[in-house]
Amino acid sequence: METPTLAELFHTLGTGTLLELLLIVALAGLLIVSAQKLLPWLADQLHGKQRLYLLAIVPLLRLGILVAAFLLVVPRVVEPSLQNMVALFGTVGLALGFAMKDYASSLIAGIVAVGEMPYRNGDWIEVNGIYGEVTHIGMRTVEIVTPDDSRVSIPHLRMWTDPIFNANCGRPQLQCVADFYLHPAHDALAAKAVLQDVALTSPYLHFDDPIMVTVHEKPWGTHYRLKAYPIDARQQFRFISDLTVRGKAALTRLGVRFAVAPVVAEK
Template identity: 50%
Template sequence: MGDFGIKDALSSITSEALLEALAVIVAASLLILMVQKAVPVLAAKLSGKPRLYLLASVPLFRLLVIVLTIIVVVPILVEPSFENMIAIFGALGLALGFAFKDYANSLIAGIVTLYEMPYRPGDWIEVNGRYGEVRSIGTRAAEIVTLDDTVIVIPHSLLWNTLLANGNDGTDNLMCVAEVFLDPNHDVGRMLGLFRDAIFACPLTKTYQPVLVTVAAREAGMCYRLKAYPLEPREQARFISDLTARAAEICGDEGVPMVSYPYLQAQKA
């Protein structure tokens, strides 16, 4: 029934039907393009959870438009009988399976991504050592923008066998850590208190979220980790820089030398 069923299914296709289907596809493509361009611009004017929710709606809207387009186009081209649908979709699936195996793999992973939502637009993720904010999620790949403003395209198929770290997971809470190494000869308790006060003094700190300062003895010296949440995840680089500068100023005022791990390693060599 294979070839015969496909020929029967395609026999009803006319030039008028092709033009009508093409018009529907073009209209759907323009609608998707408008949403993809307009929503990020609107989201950039917002902050917090409204921005993340608005960005996350883009891939879901695109998937909805694609599904509706298929539902509308197929009956235009093919008489919607059970035999015709089986023949068309069976042949299409077989062709895609052989011709676009890798693409199909990423496409299926993209659908899984939209369902499981391991990352969304606005999330800060790290994949294969690449860290950045998810700018958009396509059917085949996601785009992230690094802190150095570099755009990286990540195929969804990497989800199958790659560890993924998500810093804020759909929220506007992103913990940042500023590390400083100090010479061991100092009052640890006093430095812990001063560093904690410095975090609260930073205007970028989200003070209603946990603030924590930890210390550990390392080969490089006493390692202090200043942990806190910035007001906006996009402010993380400026936030960490500010905390580091405040810690350095405290060390200067207290007469406690800061040390550099690479410098100590070079000294030992």
């Protein structure tokens, strides 16, 4: 059985076929753009898990539209036989492997990311020291917005080599930590109780999740970590600021002194 040449794989495209192809591509593009605009807008009208579930549908829906468009386009361009498909995909795969290795790897990683969901729209992730909220999952990159409102595009290729830290993993809440450094001469039980009360009285607190105060003794003082969950992950920085400001005021009223880091003398 002879292997067909690349030119023999394709149909001669008439005017009617070209119009069909343009219609398929235009319709697929319109559906993708509509989904990427409409669903995030609807998600912003919701809260909690409903918002995150709706955001997570966007990349899945886009992938489904692309696959459907591809399945409609290929039979109109190529004679859909097993021999032709093997020859076409082998040629395209070989070209991509040599000419666009990193780009193709990012595309494959993007498909894996849509399936395995190491991050979803609305998740707060950290990749290679960059932390922010996932706002868009493209075919090649994931787009996040940092706390400083910087928009960063990270290739999916990173998931092959770098650890991905996901703070909420599809949940509307994530754990926040406020740190306090106190002089070692104080009543630790009273300080711990005060910090727990500070968390309980925060307007941002999600009451269904636990509050925890951990205590670590250091050579220069005592390190307290107040851990709690806000109602919505987008409130995390306001929540941490609220815990820090009111926690510091409550500890000051308790008469606790704060630790001072020792100054290392220069040699």
